[in-house]
Structures are given as structure tokens and as C-alpha cells.
Amino acid sequence: MRRRTALVALLLLAVAGSAAAVEPRERLADPAQEARARALSKELRCLVCQNESIDDSSADLAHDLRVLLRERVAAGDGDAQALQFIVDRYGDFVLLKPPVTPATYALWFGPAAVLALGAVASLSYLRRRRAGDGEGEPAPLTEAERRRLARLLKDDP
Amino acid sequence: MRRLVYLIPVAFFLLLVGYFALALRPGRDPQTLPSALIDKPMPDFDLAGPAGAQGLSRAALGGQAVIVNFFASWCIPCRIEHPLLMRMAEQEHVPLFGIAYKDKPDDAARFLAQLGDPYRRVGLDQSGRVGIDFGVYGVPETYLIDRAGRIRYRHVGPLTAEALERELLPRLKEIGG
Numbered sequence A: 001m002r003r004r005t006a007l008v009a010l011l012l013l014a015v016a017g018s019a020a021a022v023e024p025r026e027r028l029a030d031p032a033q034e035a036r037a038r039a040l041s042k043e044l045r046c047l048v049c050q051n052e053s054i055d056d057s058s059a060d061l062a063h064d065l066r067v068l069l070r071e072r073v074a075a076g077d078g079d080a081q082a083l084q085f086i087v088d089r090y091g092d093f094v095l096l097k098p099p100v101t102p103a104t105y106a107l108w109f110g111p112a113a114v115l116a117l118g119a120v121a122s123l124s125y126l127r128r129r130r131a132g133d134g135e136g137e138p139a140p141l142t143e144a145e146r147r148r149l150a151r152l153l154k155d156d157p
Numbered sequence B: 001m002r003r004l005v006y007l008i009p010v011a012f013f014l015l016l017v018g019y020f021a022l023a024l025r026p027g028r029d030p031q032t033l034p035s036a037l038i039d040k041p042m043p044d045f046d047l048a049g050p051a052g053a054q055g056l057s058r059a060a061l062g063g064q065a066v067i068v069n070f071f072a073s074w075c076i077p078c079r080i081e082h083p084l085l086m087r088m089a090e091q092e093h094v095p096l097f098g099i100a101y102k103d104k105p106d107d108a109a110r111f112l113a114q115l116g117d118p119y120r121r122v123g124l125d126q127s128g129r130v131g132i133d134f135g136v137y138g139v140p141e142t143y144l145i146d147r148a149g150r151i152r153y154r155h156v157g158p159l160t161a162e163a164l165e166r167e168l169l170p171r172l173k174e175i176g177g
Helices: A002-018 A031-041 A060-074 A079-090 A102-134 A143-155 B002-024 B076-090 B105-115 B129-134 B161-174
Strands: B066-071 B096-101 B122-125 B141-145 B151-156
Touching: A031 A060, A031 A079, A060 A079, A060 B129, A079 B129, B066 B076, B066 B129, B076 B096, B076 B105, B076 B161, B096 B129, B105 B122, B122 B129, B141 B161, B151 B161
Parallel strands: B066 B096, B096 B122
Antiparallel strands: B066 B141, B141 B151
């Protein structure tokens, strides 16, 4: 029994550790709206800490943006609209997942392009090697080569 | 001709070297972000002034090229750039306007009384909402606004004499300040 209590306590601690910086007073009364706002705030970069989402960050600006986001959601903004409201002010960089735009084509398609390039290169290499095997014997020596070979073999001590 | 194929990795390597050199060049701060509002109209705002002084609104800036500086009494880098702002206002007669970002009215007034007030007008952005509308992510930030009310340039962090001479003042002159 005591062990189970300890286990529950540990689990609770683990959950507490992963709790984000969202403060109780920031939360929306409507659980559905709060869940939406919460999900959106995980997609937004905190510009002060830059590698944290505003959901994780305890920076002042992150707090302000969480509140602002919740205001937009409560005012009836759709998910895309609410995100766009922040993007309009801070640019695409505020999105932790960069959108697919001409400026990010290299980012999104670069790895696939490099992979395809490598596949083409190795395929053509393999094919050439196999084709070389199929041809059988290498080309016969020319007369000059034969003479040189004979000379070399004779000179060899 | 086939040999050229082997130069592809070398070319790729040089490309990477170029990219890293660009990213690591001295004077580049990777934390500094471009403004999303360049060449877009500045947001609308109407703020009260500190200690009964006249406030600042978008309308009050109309028709002239101006510099808007976000500062706060609690912000240490703002104290560093402050002498430069004083020089801009007194010697260069730059039309400088201030927005006190998330500052208490009394604190902002005391800050200006102690260090000097380089601004033609100051608005109090106590909630920080005007800052968010401008895309401010840390004071001090300095915005160059043209006659049509569009944001033309932003400087993040304390102004330096170099940034002033090389970036801000030439741009201000160019748009007719």
C-alpha cells in the first residue's frame, strides 16, 4: 500500500515536472478553448529565449503572448487566424514549424533532393560496374603494350 | 570532362564554407531578428504620457519621418544607449519619440527626469500591447518611420554610435527627415 502511494506520488511529480509555464490565471474558463490555445501556444516560439515555445517559457513576453493568444481564441478566431495574428507582428520565425514558402524550399526539400542525387549517383555507378562485368575480358593488349610488357618481365630480376 | 563530377563535393563544400562564413561573420548577432513590419504601416496606437505630460499617438507622428524608440526605466541597455539619444536630440535635432514599454508612469517619469528627456513626446505602453503590435521582443528597440507612417527600419538592442552613423541617420536623411 505504501509502495503504491509512493508510486502515485512519483508519477504526480513527473507530471508536475512537465507542466508548462502557463499560470492558472492565464487559463480560459472554457476547457475546449483552453485546450486549443494551449496547442497553439506550443507552436509559437518565445522570441526572448528563441528555442522554447511560449508554452514552455516563463519570459514576460511569452506570458503576454499567451494571454493575447487566449484573447484571440476567446474572441472566436480560428486556429490559423490566431496564429496569423502573431505572425503578422513577429514574422514566420515565431512559428516553431517553418511554413513552406519559396524561402524555405531548400529547408523542406533540400534533404530529399540530396538523397535523390545520391541515389542517382550510386545507381549509375552500380550500373556502370555491372555493365563492365558483363563485357567480360578487358580489351586485348596492343602490339606496343605487349612489347613493353615483355621487356618489363625480362628486366625483372 | 568526367573528372568534373568529382568536383561536385568540392563545390558543395565551398558552398557550406560560404554559408558558415556568412553566419559567423563578426558583428552578426544570431539573436537579432528582422522586423516583420518593414515597409508596412506602423500599428495604430494612442498612449497617455508620463506625469501628466502629453502622450503619444500614431496621429501625432503623422506627416514626418521620425524615430520611435522603445525604452523602459527597468532596462539596463536603455541606460547605455541613453547618452546617444540625448546627443541625437540635442546636436542632430533628430525627431525622436519615445514609448515606455511595460513601465510604471512614475518610474518612466523619474528615469527621464534623472537622465534627461531626449524625446519630443513619450507614450506609456503599460500593458506592452503596442510593443507587441510593433513586434518588439526586447527593449530597447528603435524604429524608423517615414512620412507615410510606414516602418522602414528597425534596430534591436542598444543603439551604438556606429549603428547611428551607418544605418539610422543615413536612412533618415534618405527618406527626408
